[in-house]
Structure formats: C-alpha cells, structure tokens
Amino acid sequence: MNLFWQILIDGFIISSIYAVGVVGFSLVFGTAGVLNLSHGALLVVSAIFFWFFVSNFHIPLVLGMAGGIIISVIVSYLLFIIVINPIDKSKKIPQDEKEVFVLTATLLWSMIIEEILIYFFSSNPVVAPPFVKGVLKIFNMNITCNEILLSLSSIVILILLWLFINKTRTGKILLAASMSHDGLAISGIDLKKVYITLWGVYGILTGVSGALLASFLGASPSSAGPLTGLAFSVVVLGGLGNITGSIIAAFLIGYIQTMTAYLISPAYTPIPAYVILILILMFKPKGLFGRF
Amino acid sequence: MLGKSKLIIVFIAIFLITGVAPWVVSPYIVGVITMAFYFSVFVMSWDLLFGYSGEVNFGPTFQIGTGAYVTALLNLNTSLPIGICIIGGTVASIIAGLVLVAPALRLRGPYFGLITLVSVFLLGEMITIFAQYTGGEIGISIPAIITTNQITNFYLAWGFSAISAIAMTIIANSPLGLILQASAQDPQEAESLKFNITKYKILAFSVSALFSGLSGALLVIYLGTVSVSLVVSIAVVLQIIISAIIGGRRTIIGPVLGAFFIILLRQWLQPLEQLSYAVVSILGLIVLMLLPDGLISIFVGKR
Amino acid sequence: MRYLKLLVFIVGLVFISTSAALAVRPINVAIIAEEGTLVGDAIVNGAKLAVKQINAKGGVDGKPIKLFIYDDHMKATDAVQAFQRAVYDHHVVAVIGSWISEIALSLEPWAARLHTIYITTGAASPKITEKVHKNYRRYKYIFQLKYNAIEMAKTVCNFIHDDLANYHYKTAYVASENAAWTQPLDEEYLKCLPKIGIKVVGHLRFSPNTTDFTPIFSKIKAKNPDILITGWAHTGLQETVQWHEEKLPFLIVGINAQASTSDFWKKSNGATEGIITQAEGSPAPITSKTIPFVKSYEKMYNITPAYGGYTTYDAMYILANAIKKAKTTNTNKLIKALEATNYVGVMGHIKFYPKSSPFAHGIVYKKGLATGVMLQWQHGKLETVWPSYAATAKVFIPPFVKK
Numbered sequence: 001m002n003l004f005w006q007i008l009i010d011g012f013i014i015s016s017i018y019a020v021g022v023v024g025f026s027l028v029f030g031t032a033g034v035l036n037l038s039h040g041a042l043l044v045v046s047a048i049f050f051w052f053f054v055s056n057f058h059i060p061l062v063l064g065m066a067g068g069i070i071i072s073v074i075v076s077y078l079l080f081i082i083v084i085n086p087i088d089k090s091k092k093i094p095q096d097e098k099e100v101f102v103l104t105a106t107l108l109w110s111m112i113i114e115e116i117l118i119y120f121f122s123s124n125p126v127v128a129p130p131f132v133k134g135v136l137k138i139f140n141m142n143i144t145c146n147e148i149l150l151s152l153s154s155i156v157i158l159i160l161l162w163l164f165i166n167k168t169r170t171g172k173i174l175l176a177a178s179m180s181h182d183g184l185a186i187s188g189i190d191l192k193k194v195y196i197t198l199w200g201v202y203g204i205l206t207g208v209s210g211a212l213l214a215s216f217l218g219a220s221p222s223s224a225g226p227l228t229g230l231a232f233s234v235v236v237l238g239g240l241g242n243i244t245g246s247i248i249a250a251f252l253i254g255y256i257q258t259m260t261a262y263l264i265s266p267a268y269t270p271i272p273a274y275v276i277l278i279l280i281l282m283f284k285p286k287g288l289f290g291r292f
Numbered sequence: 293m294l295g296k297s298k299l300i301i302v303f304i305a306i307f308l309i310t311g312v313a314p315w316v317v318s319p320y321i322v323g324v325i326t327m328a329f330y331f332s333v334f335v336m337s338w339d340l341l342f343g344y345s346g347e348v349n350f351g352p353t354f355q356i357g358t359g360a361y362v363t364a365l366l367n368l369n370t371s372l373p374i375g376i377c378i379i380g381g382t383v384a385s386i387i388a389g390l391v392l393v394a395p396a397l398r399l400r401g402p403y404f405g406l407i408t409l410v411s412v413f414l415l416g417e418m419i420t421i422f423a424q425y426t427g428g429e430i431g432i433s434i435p436a437i438i439t440t441n442q443i444t445n446f447y448l449a450w451g452f453s454a455i456s457a458i459a460m461t462i463i464a465n466s467p468l469g470l471i472l473q474a475s476a477q478d479p480q481e482a483e484s485l486k487f488n489i490t491k492y493k494i495l496a497f498s499v500s501a502l503f504s505g506l507s508g509a510l511l512v513i514y515l516g517t518v519s520v521s522l523v524v525s526i527a528v529v530l531q532i533i534i535s536a537i538i539g540g541r542r543t544i545i546g547p548v549l550g551a552f553f554i555i556l557l558r559q560w561l562q563p564l565e566q567l568s569y570a571v572v573s574i575l576g577l578i579v580l581m582l583l584p585d586g587l588i589s590i591f592v593g594k595r
Numbered sequence: 596m597r598y599l600k601l602l603v604f605i606v607g608l609v610f611i612s613t614s615a616a617l618a619v620r621p622i623n624v625a626i627i628a629e630e631g632t633l634v635g636d637a638i639v640n641g642a643k644l645a646v647k648q649i650n651a652k653g654g655v656d657g658k659p660i661k662l663f664i665y666d667d668h669m670k671a672t673d674a675v676q677a678f679q680r681a682v683y684d685h686h687v688v689a690v691i692g693s694w695i696s697e698i699a700l701s702l703e704p705w706a707a708r709l710h711t712i713y714i715t716t717g718a719a720s721p722k723i724t725e726k727v728h729k730n731y732r733r734y735k736y737i738f739q740l741k742y743n744a745i746e747m748a749k750t751v752c753n754f755i756h757d758d759l760a761n762y763h764y765k766t767a768y769v770a771s772e773n774a775a776w777t778q779p780l781d782e783e784y785l786k787c788l789p790k791i792g793i794k795v796v797g798h799l800r801f802s803p804n805t806t807d808f809t810p811i812f813s814k815i816k817a818k819n820p821d822i823l824i825t826g827w828a829h830t831g832l833q834e835t836v837q838w839h840e841e842k843l844p845f846l847i848v849g850i851n852a853q854a855s856t857s858d859f860w861k862k863s864n865g866a867t868e869g870i871i872t873q874a875e876g877s878p879a880p881i882t883s884k885t886i887p888f889v890k891s892y893e894k895m896y897n898i899t900p901a902y903g904g905y906t907t908y909d910a911m912y913i914l915a916n917a918i919k920k921a922k923t924t925n926t927n928k929l930i931k932a933l934e935a936t937n938y939v940g941v942m943g944h945i946k947f948y949p950k951s952s953p954f955a956h957g958i959v960y961k962k963g964l965a966t967g968v969m970l971q972w973q974h975g976k977l978e979t980v981w982p983s984y985a986a987t988a989k990v991f992i993p994p995f996v997k998k
Contacts (some may be wrong), residue, residue, distance in 0.1 A: 006813060014807040035402060055861050083577070097541075099401070100348055101584065104537040107530050108577040115570035118631040125832045126852060129864040135841050141813055142841040206539045217806055220830045225526055226804065229409065236406040261810035266801035267773040271417050274410045278395075281407055285399050300833050320683035326675055420773060420803070428775030429803075430696045430720050431671070433704060441706045514703025515675060519697045559676065565666040566630040 002058035005139035007255075007262050013143070013151040015254025017216050018234060019247045020154035023050025023161060024205040025231040026238070026246040031178045031198050034084055035103050038110035039206070040227030041117075042079075046210030047219035050119060061131055068214075069207030073114070076203030080195065083109055110224055117221040125220035128211065145205040150216050158247060159206060165243070170197055178241060237277055249288060253277075298592040303461070303545045306455050314443045321559075322446050326514065328555040329449035331486070333507035334457045334528075335535045335547035337500040340460050343542030344469050346476030347495055351392060351408030352504055352532050357415050357507025357524035359385030363425065364518040367436045372435045378509045385505020389497040396493055408528075416524050431519025438513060452510060453548070456503045461544045463499055472496055472527055538579045540586025550585045553579075621661035622654075622924060624914065625681035625690040627674055627702070628903070630666040633856040634694045634717055637904035639664055640896050641716075642691065644904075645911035648891075655915045663687060671701040678702055682709045683778050689714060689926045691910050694741075694903055695715075696720035696776055698774045706736040707910055710926055712933070714738040714914070716906035720751050721779050721954065726957040735930055738947065739957040740910045741875060741902075742967050744776055745962040748783035750873050751824065751849050753962075754969040754981040756791040762998060764821035764846070770811065771826030775799040780826045780850065788824070796820050803829040808837050816843065817845065821997060825849030825872075832863055839866035842995035847871065848969075857899045867972045869993035876905030876942040879979035879987050888941040889951035899977075912978045942967070 025039045036042075050068030054061060080287050083105045086092060093101055130146035137143075165171040213219055215225075234253055238245030256273045264272070280288065310329075314322050338352045362382030368370055372380070395407040419426045426432065439445060463469055475489045512518040521527065531554060539550020554572060561568035583589055626642045629635030640661060647710050650659045663685045665677035674693060681687045690706070693699050702984025703726060706713035713736055715723060721743040727734045742750070743959055755764070769784050771777040781798065788795050796818040803809050810836075815823060823845050827834065831853040838847060851872040854857055878889040888908060892900050900908075917932035918924060934956075936946050943965025948954045958965055962982070969981035971990060978988035992998050 006810075010807065010809045012860060013809075030779050037515060053863075055864065077762070083581075086581055088585060100342075100537065100541075101580065104534055105577060105580055108534060108580065112570055112577070115567070115573065119566055119570070122636075122858075123632050124856065124858070126862040127832055127836050127864065127866070130840060133840075141809070142816075142843070143809075144837075144840040146840065185315070199552050228330040229413070229526070230784070232402075232409065233406060236402050240402060258807065258810060261425055261801075261805075261807065262813075266799060266805060268417075268421065269415070269802045270804050271421075274414050274417070276408060281399060281403055282395065283433055287403065290403075318684050320676075320680040323679040323683070327672060327676065417802075418760055423773075423775040423778060427700075427722075428778075430722065430775040432727065433700060437704075437708075515671075515701065516708075518702040519671055519672065519701060521669070521697060522701070527670070558673075559680075562665065562677075562680075565664065566667070569668055 002140045003262060004086070006141050007258055009138070009141070009143065010262075011255040011258035012175055013147050014258060015251040016151045016154040016158075017212065018230065018254045019219075019250035020157050020209045021213055022210060022231040022246055023158060023243060023251055024202050026235045026241075026243050027161075027205065028198065028202050029235065030241040030243060031174050032084070032206045033099075035099065035232075036079070036107070037103055037106040037228055037232070038079065038113065038224075039230070039231045040108040040224040042072060042075055042203075042206045042211055043210040043227050044117065044221060044224045045075050045113060045221050046129070046207040047214035048121055048126060050211045050214050051128045051219075052121070054128060055126075061129065063075060063213045064128075065208070066282065068211050069204055071089040072207030072210060073200060073203030076199050076206065081105070084199075085195070110228065114221045114224050121221065123222055125218045125223070127218035128214040130215060146215065147257040150212050154212060157205075161205065161243070164201075174198060194264075196250070216229065233277060237280060237287055239287030242287075242289045245287065245289035298319045299545055299588070300542060302549075302588065302591045306545070306548060307450070307457075311450060314446050316433055319442050322442055324555060324559050325552075326442075326446045326449045327511070328552050329453040330507050330511040330514070331531075331535075331555060332551035333453050334413070334504050335532050335539070335551045336457060336460050336544050337504040337507075338532050339536045339541060339544055339547045340464060340503075341496060341550040343360055343544075344464060344472040344476065345396065345493065347396065347404050347588065348475075348533070349392075349408050350405050350526075350529055350533075351411045353524050353528050354392070354408065354411040354415055355385045355388045355410075355501040355527075356504045356528075357419075357520075358388040358506035359501075360508035360512045360518050360523040363509035364432060365425065367434050367513075368432060376515070377436065378506070378513070381509040382502060382505045385508065386498050386501045388505070389501025390494065393490075393494050393497050396497065397490060411574070412524065412529060413524060418522065419520055425449045425462065427519070429520060431517050431522070433517050434512060436456065436513050439518065449514070452507070456507070457544060457548065460499070460503065464544055468495060469491060534576055536585055538576055538583075540588030543586070543588055546586045546588035553587060602894070611809040614766075618763035619658050621659045622918065623663060623681075623685050623687040624911070625663045625685065625687040625692075625974065626890050626907070627665045627667050627677050627681070627690060627698075629669045629693065629695060629698075632694075633858070633901045634852075634903040635666075637901035638694065638716055638907045640892065641900060641904035641907035642897055643909055644888075644892055645683050645908045645915075647895075649911070649915050653763065655918050660911075660915065667698060669695060669698070671698050674698045674702055675705055678705045678709070678713075681713050687927070688712070688918070688926075689914055691907060691914070692716055692903075692971070694718055696723065699723055699739075702846065703734060703737055707733050710736065710737050712738070712908050712914075712926060712929060712967055714740050716740045716910050717742065717903045719744045719747060720776055721957075724878040724948070724954045724957040728950060728953050731950045732956065735950070735956075736926070737956060738933060740906050740945070741912070741952075741958070742965075743954060743957055744780040744959055745783045747850055747873050747967070748780050749960065750967045750969065750981075751784070751789060752787035752791055753966070754871075754873075755788075755793060755822070755848060757983070758969075758981055759822075759846075761823075762992065765792075765794060766818075766820045767793045767822040767824050768799075768810070768815050768818055768820035768845070769795060769824045769826075770796040770799050770801065770815060772803045774803055774829065776828070777826035782963070784826075784849075786822055793822070805830065806833075808834050812837060812843065815845075820845050823847045823849075825851055832859075835863055835870055836866040841861075841867065844995060844997050846992065848998050849873070855971065855977075856901045857972060857977060860972065860977075866976065868974070869972060869991065871969055871971045874965055874970050877901070877965050877970055877979040877985070877987075879968065879985040881943060881968065881979075881985045882939050882941060884939065885941045885985075892953075903941045906938075909938070909942055909945060912940060913938050913945065
C-alpha cells in the first residue's frame with residue numbers, strides 16, 4: 001500500500017515539473033506554428049543565470065529568479081528577431097518548407113547557446129538553492145518541502161496560463177491566432193503585436209520553468225538537448241497545438257517513468273515510456289488530442 | 293530544370309578536385325576528407341528521404357548505428373571475413389530502415405519526426421543496457437582493418453561516396469523519385485493514379501538505409517572503433533540535418549557541400565579551441581538565413 | 596579569468612615560438628582534451644605548467660618542449676582527427692590526454708597505426724590496458740597514467756577499512772550509474788567490501804538519464820545501510836543534493852566524479868558537505884612535490900587542479916625524463932624508457948605495470964608507491980582524508996548520519 005502512495009506522490013511531483021517545463025514549447029507551436037528546438041537551451045539559460053545571480057551576488061532567491069527571467073525574455077526576443085521573424089517574412093523560402101527551416105535554424109541557435117554557456121560556465125551541472133528547507137514524512141517516504149513547493153508552484157503556473165489564455169483579451173487573441181492567422185488579420189488585429197506578446201509570454205514562462213528546474217533537477221549546458229527531446233516527445237504525444245493535451249502527456253510520461261523505476265528497475269527508467277509513446281502514435285497518428 | 297546540367301558539373305568538379313587531394317595536401321587533411329566522404333553519404337541518404345518523401349527524419353542514425361554496430365559485433369565475435377561482416381551490417385541497416393516504413397506511411401510531419409527521434413533514443417538505451425556486448429558508452433574496438441594506408445583509405449571513401457552520389461542522383465531523377473515526390477505533395481492523388489505508395493516508400497527507405505548503413509560500416513572499420521557518439525548520438529543526427537539544409541536540400545549533391553562545409557570549417561577553426569563549434573554554428577545560421585537554397589545555389593543559381 | 600588565461604597562453608606561445616626560433620628544433624607534444632570540462636581544462640593547464648617549468652630549466656637536453664593543444668569537444672571523431680593532425684602536421688613525439696574512456700579507446704587504433712605514443716591521463720576503463728597486455732606488439736604505444744576502475748574501487752575499500760573502523764559500520768548498499776565504466780567498478784566493490792567485513796545489503800544500477808532519484812533512494816532506505824557506495828560521473832549533483840536535503844542517515848563514499856572538483860561546493864550550494872570521493876591527487880603532502888605543484892598551479896590559474904592536472908603534469912615530466920634517458924625521440928626506444936619509469940611525481944611514486952600484467956602500461960597501484968587519495972568536503976573545503984600520511988583532516992561524519 002505504501003508503494004502505491006509513493007508512486008502516486010512521487011509521480012505527481014516529477015510529472016508536474018515536466019508539465020511546466022514543456023508547456024512553453026506547446027504554446028509557441030500552438031500559436032505561432034513554431035517548432036522551437038532551442039526550447040531546452042532557453043530553459044538552461046534561465047536556470048544557469050538564476051544560479052549564477054544567487055550564488056555570486058548572494059541576493060534573495062526571488063530576485064535571482066527575476067534576473068533569470070529577464071535574461072530568458074531577452075534570449076526569447078533575440079530568437080524571434082534574428083531567426084523566426086526573418087524566416088517567416090522571407091520570400092525566398094517556399095511556404096511549405098518554412099517548417100524545416102525553423103527547425104534547422106532553432107537547432108543551430110540551440111547549439112550556439114550551448115557552446116557559449118559551456119565557454120563561460122563549464123559543462124558541469126549546477127543546482128539552485130532550495131526555496132524552503134525541511135522534510136515531510138508521509139507514507140514512509142521523505143519528501144522535501146522544496147519539492148512539494150516546486151510541484152505546487154508548477155500547478156499554479158499551469159492554472160495561471162490557462163486563465164491567461166482563456167479569460168484575458170490578449171490570451172483570447174493568442175488563441176485565435178492559433179486557429180487562423182488570416183482570420184486574425186481580417187479582424188484588424190495587428191499580428192506583429194500578437195507575436196511580441198507571445199514571445200514575451202514565452203520568455204517569462206520558460207524563465208520561471210527554468211528556475212524551477214534549476215532547483216529540482218539542476219541544469220548544465222548539456223541538458224539542453226535532453227530537455228528539448230522531452231518537450232518534443234511530450235508535446236507531440238499530447239497532440240500538437242493542444243496545451244491541455246501536453247499537460248496530460250507530461251503526467252503520462254512522468255508516471256510511466258516513476259512506475260518503471262519503482263516496479264521494474266531504475267536502470268530501465270526511460271524505456272517503457274518510449275515504447276508506449278511509439279504504440280500510442282501508431283494507433284493515434286495525431287497524438288492523444290491533436291488538432292493538426 | 294535549368295540547374296540540372298550545372299548540378300552535374302558541380303558534382304564532377306567536387307570529385308575531381310578532391311580526387312587529387314592526397315597528392316596536394318597533408319595526410320592529416322586527407323584523413324579529414326576521408327571522414328567527410330563517409331559523412332556526406334549519410335547526408336545524401338537523408339536528403340534522398342527528405343527530398344522525395346517530404347518528411348524530416350530524425351532517425352538517420354538508427355540505420356547508420358545499426359549498420360555500424362552489427363558490422364562491428366560480427367567482426368568481433370565471429371571469424372567471418374570482413375566483407376561478410378559489412379554485408380551483414382548493411383542488411384541489418386536495411387531492416388532498421390524498413391522498421392520505419394510503417395510509421396512513415398501512417399504519420400506526418402512532427403509526428404513522424406518524433407517516432408524517428410525515439411528510435412534513436414531507444415537504440416542508444418539498448419546499447420547502454422547491453423553494455424557487456426556493445427561496450428556501452430565506452431564503445432568497442434574492432435580488429436578488422438581493410439588497410440592502414442591513408443591514401444588507399446582515402447580512395448576507398450572517395451570512390452564509395454562518388455558511386456553513392458551517382459546512384460542516388462539517378463534514383464532521385466527516375467520515375468521512382470518523381471512518384472515519391474508526387475505522393476509526398478498529394479498522397480490522395482498519387483493513390484488515385486494507381487501508384488502503390490507503400491511499395492515506393494519501402495524502396496526509398498531501403499535505398500537510403502542501404503547507403504547510410506554501408507557508409508556507417510565502412511566508417512567504423514576505417515576508424516577501428518564503434519561508439520555511440522560516433523554513429524548513434526543525436527549530435528550526429530543534428531549535424532546531418534544541418535549539413536543537408538545548408539548545403540542545398542533536394543539536390544543530393546548539395547548535401548555533400550554542406551557536409552564538407554561543416555567538417556572542414558571545424559578543422560580550420562580548430563585554433564579557436566573551445567569556441568570553434570560556436571563559430572561554426574553561427575556561420576551555419578548565417579548561411580541558412582542568407583542562402584535559403586543552400587551553398588549549392590552559389591554555383592547553380594536560384595531554383 | 597578567461598582573458599588572463601588567453602594572455603598567459605599568448606605570452607607563452609610567443610615565448611615558446613621565439614625561443615624556438617633562437618634555439619634548436621623543439622620537441623613537439625600534443626594534448627587532446629575536453630575543454631570546458633573541469634578535468635579537461637586541468638589536463639591542459641597541468642601540461643602547460645609542466646612545460647613552462649621544464650623549458651625554464653633549459654628544456655630537455657637543451658631542446659624546449661612545444662605543446663599543441665586540441666579540443667576534442669567530447670567527440671571521438673574530433674579526437675581522431677586531432678590525433679592525425681598531431682602526427683602528420685605537427686610531428687609530435689607523443690599525444691597526451693582525454694579523460695573519456697570512449698575517446699581514449701577510439702585513439703588506441705590510431706596510436707597503433709601511426710606508431711605514436713599515447714598516454715591517457717584521465718580515462719579509467721581497464722579495457723585500455725587490457726589491449727596492451729593481449730596484443731603488446733600492436734598496442735605497446737599506449738600508456739594509462741590514471742588508476743583504472745578496479746583500482747579506484749580498491750581505494751574506496753582500503754579507505755573504509757583504514758579510516759571508518761572506529762565507527763563500526765557493518766552494511767553497505769552499492770548504487771552506480773548503469774554504464775560500461777561502472778561494471779568493473781561494481782564487480783570489485785562486491786568483491787572487496789565483504790573482505791573488509793562490510794556486508795553488501797543491496798546493489799542497484801540506475802539509468803544515467805535518471806531525472807527523479809526518489810525511487811532509488813527509497814529502495815536504498817528500505818535496506819537501511821550504514822554506507823552508500825557510489826559510482827557516479829554522468830550524474831552526482833542531484834543525488835548529492837537530495838541526500839543532503841532529506842538528511843538521509845547513511846554516509847556516501849565512493850566515486851562521485853563531479854564532487855571531486857573544486858567548484859562543486861558552489862554548484863551544489865554546499866549540499867556536498869560530508870561527501871567522500873576518490874581522486875588521483877589533492878592539495879596534500881602525497882609526495883614532497885605535491886604541495887609546491889598545487890601552489891604554482893593556483894598561482895597560474897586561480898583554481899585548484901582537478902585530477903587531470905596532477906596526472907598530466909606528471910605525464911609531461913615522465914615523458915621528458917624518458918626522452919633524456921633514451922637520448923632520442925625514436926618511438927621504440929622511448930617506449931622502453933617509459934616502461935622503465937621510476938619517478939616520484941605529484942600523485943605518487945610512479946612505475947608502469949609490465950606487459951605480462953593484465954593492466955600492462957597502467958600505473959602500479961600499491962601502498963607506498965601510488966594509490967590515489969580519498970577526499971571529503973568539510974565546511975566548504977575539499978580535505979584529504981586518506982591515506983594517513985597525506986591526510987589534511989580526519990573523517991567527519993555529518994550530524995544526520997548514523998555514528
């Protein structure tokens with residue numbers, strides 16, 4: 001019985017962290033149609049800067065986090081200005097090939113960020129200090145209060161994002177953009193403004209997620225690839241363009257991994273998740289809840 | 293297409309110019325170019341699939357890695373002649389290619405991309421789990437060598453990559469290539485024209501796997517070791533995709549330029565030590581943004 | 596710091612090249628390392644420091660040593676290309692470096708084909724020397740100036756036997772990454788722990804891609820061991836932090852590669868307090884040369900050396916001595932001279948195993964010669980706790996750990 005509760009709680013914590021880590025990837029694909037393969041690199045940027053500010057300037061965690069978020073927003077806008085927008089506007093690239101260009105360009109972008117981070121911070125991982133100290137003992141397992149706080153914050157962030165998209169005017173415009181770009185242009189909304197909002201929101205979201213990851217998993221420049229891989233897997237499994245789908249998929253993968261670790265062996269943690277992912281896609285070619 | 297004859301000229305020029313390399317440049321550059329030839333076959337095979345089925349395949353190293361590892365394991369654990377090991381590896385690679393046909397028929401776009409990506413992850417995990425046979429992350433050394441002579445090795449790679457380039461160009465311009473292209477653009481119509489898409493996709497995947505698997509097998513025999521970072525890791529996949537796109541997609545010969553661009557640039561920038569990779573990526577991004585038709589468009593103009 | 600390094604490098608380069616122009620033809624040596632990793636940077640730094648000192652004293656019989664440094668970006672292909680460049684273009688006498696076994700192993704066939712000496716100063720796989728033993732004629736060019744995984748496990752057992760006896764610890768749990776390098780390590784752990792009276796109550800191996808360590812720790816806790824024995828290199832930070840945060844009541848002893856580097860305190864926010872790990876060298880009186888070496892290293896680079904610094908610094912001196920003794924850079928004669936090495940370096944008294952040993956051309960592991968050290972993080976400092984003659988501090992048991 002203890003095992004059941006252990007899997008339930010532990011799986012919930014890791015899944016909620018996964019969900020908050022990938023939701024930004026889902027957002028930019030859903031609204032701008034951008035498959036941003038530098039997502040993991042952006043998470044790592046905010047994570048490392050969060051750690052850097054806190055451990056070098058000994059400032060409160062919240063301030064350090066704010067610093068990480070600012071850097072993340074800057075990098076997010078740079079990506080938009082240098083890479084995404086020019087490709088989108090380019091007349092030389094045929095419309096149906098823009099996807100593969102965005103994909104290649106964001107890959108290169110990710111490699112550039114990774115190499116620069118290694119140059120300045122070395123490739124060793126860092127971990128941010130816990131937000132709260134202390135340990136909770138439930139069902140014969142020790143859970144740090146920090147983990148619980150991180151997990152709950154993730155859920156709050158996901159709820160806030162949902163409210164933002166579904167309840168605010170700006171959010172509704174973003175949602176409309178995800179349905180049809182032309183329709184939006186006809187209704188007189190400036191697409192440029194939509195994009196500026198989108199990449200700002202994306203930067204903030206990834207900044208916060210990166211900080212949470214830094215506190216829970218730790219981060220190193222070389223975790224950019226695996227994080228992008230995770231985001232790609234989870235978001236595609238959930239169905240592209242569907243944020244709720246992504247969150248459900250994050251919990252599915254998180255729980256499968258946790259169950260593998262507890263019930264089979266920690267040596268094989270990633271494998272069943274991959275196999276199940278393949279099986280689902282073979283039966284549901286558009287992911288669990290895909291629109292595209 | 294106006295560019296076609298120019299493409300052939302570029303093709304001949306590349307292989308003639310590089311063909312004299314062993315007599316002009318240092319043996320070290322000869323070694324670099326030898327590896328670039330094997331790598332360019334990976335990129336051409338990827339381009340064949342991408343260009344003529346329209347799907348971004350994140351799994352080229354699934355075939356390459358299978359081919360390379362099976363060759364290495366056969367050589368290490370049996371006393372079969374080296375040729376048989378290579379054939380065994382290539383057959384395994386084709387089988388690995390066929391495994392991806394089923395998803396390729398059912399899935400589109402990023403969904404197909406994910407399946408191929410996961411296939412690479414799974415292969416990597418399997419290599420780690422069966423470390424006592426595969427050497428895990430450390431890799432294994434292979435006793436087999438075709439020759440240790442640098443110049444012979446060079447011409448082997450040169451000839452192999454030239455033959456692969458010719459074969460793949462012919463296939464891409466044959467009715468098979470055209471049908472594939474049509475089916476990628478409009479599957480329903482191709483189906484209604486009574487083309488058996490399944491048959492052609494199987495063919496395309498087999499051809500791509502044949503060349504990339506063979507190239508992987510020859511590469512590891514040339515190097516004398518096989519390991520994950522050499523023939524399986526995602527970093528290799530990314531290098532393949534980037535080379536193909538900045539070289540000039542859908543041209544078969546463009547990707548060769550892309551492969552040489554990245555590999556030679558990295559060596560040339562070696563004095564920058566740690567920063568060389570970042571600079572290569574920045575230059576790659578600049579080429580991608582300024583020359584959307586790839587490096588090849590410098591020679592053949594816009595398409 | 597970076598600029599300073601660059602400046603030192605440029606000045607060094609100018610110095611070396613001008614002195615080369617004035618003097619005779621230098622002896623070229625290649626360093627292949629993973630820059631941007633702590634151990635890789637230490638390999639480069641250790642080599643530069645040794646060369647600076649050797650050249651300041653007139654080089655090797657009047658000939659200065661010239662270094663060629665290549666970054667392999669942790670990729671075997673880059674390393675192989677660097678090896679070819681070193682041999683063909685820069686005509687080096689020997690290639691030194693790399694701490695990744697995959698890369699060291701991929702350089703071996705090239706050392707054999709190009710008849711060039713290769714000394715790895717960081718890769719731990721026993722497979723590297725196994726080849727020298729099995730096919731000496733072909734692979735005699737390869738040396739391993741680093742304790743292999745089996746010897747690293749022995750160091751851990753010796754330490755537990757010597758230093759933890761007072762605490763009457765009885766049980767241990769072995770938990771390593773599921774990787775090829777930990778296989779010989781775990782095998783040796785399972786053999787040597789019972790010999791020193793420690794019962795192994797559990798053994799598990801986890802995926803190097805693990806993100807959530809809670810399941811692993813709950814398996815370990817269920818067995819309530821006194822000590823957790825580790826084989827961690829790809830991972831380490833997260834486990835260390837989780838152990839610290841949850842105040843788990845067992846001592847962590849073993850290989851925790853990331854924890855053996857000096858900035859780990861900062862990168863783990865102090866969670867590493869109490870962690871014990873093996874290393875090849877430390878700022879401690881291992882030999883009379885060790886502390887002076889660490890001092891000049893710190894003066895030059897503002898950081899204490901990671902293990903690659905100790906091994907590569909010694910490798911450079913051993914190579915220079917061998918050239919002096921052989922009075923030539925002829926490869927075969929140099930190999931004979933290297934095999935006869937009997938040198939007190941910064942990591943111990945160094946000799947190489949003969950070709951009859953399964954660890955042929957590895958360094959002889961023996962109390963009194965060279966054994967490596969055990970380090971423990973104590974109050975923000977990396978103290979040496981074993982062997983006793985080199986110890987800078989006594990073992991300290993964190994307050995939440997059973998005594």
